[in-house]
Amino acid sequence: MGFHTYPIERAAELEDPSRYRFCSREELLGPLALDGTETVVDLGSGTGFYTDDIAPFAGRVYAVDLQEEMHGIYREKGLPENVTPVTADVADLPFEDGECDAAVTTMTYHEFYSEAALAEVRRVVRPGGRVVVVDWSAAGTGEDGPSVDERYDLTSVRDQFNDFGLEVVFSNERPETFVLVASTP
Ligand SMILES: C[S@@+](CC[C@H](N)C(=O)[O-])C[C@H]1O[C@@H](n2cnc3c(N)ncnc32)[C@H](O)[C@@H]1O
Known part of the structure; x- marks a missing residue:
């Protein structure tokens, strides 16, 4: 758990459409309820597989x-004109307080979670904004993704969010992943 990077030589796997088995475009966009004007931050965006799904609606x-290197691969693939790559640690985001309307993160929470990271998420998302997390669950079987002992289960993540005053408005444990939607105070 905690800070680690993704092997660049396996970056092509992040572009595999079979990943929608575990997280779809629709379930990310649903709770974000975007009207096309918002600023959204994708935390741990990788090659931009899911960023590309969000961009047309933000x-x-x-x-x-x-x-x-991940941004390099994303640039080669083709950046949507409204996507800005930012090289930073989630625990030290180069944004103003409340600059973002929403945050989303896919299959990465287990890599970046720390108290400092959640404090930054709370700081940069405006009051009343949404945070959507989909990640591999410790309650899963390990049929895909990182080994089960590198993951968090939903109860732990709910506790982590509650500790930071991030109100969990929806959460669900699925066979291999969890989804959690929170609102910033
Ligand atoms: C498993 S990949 C998932 C990428 C993307 N979210 C997706 O679903 O296609 C995780 C990505 O998060 C990035 N990452 C891990 N820890 C991070 C942190 N603390 N701050 C920013 N990025 C981080 C890694 O560099 C990697 O590109």
């Missing part, structure tokens, strides 16, 4: 990843 998207 005003602006910050694609945050600490691996510059």
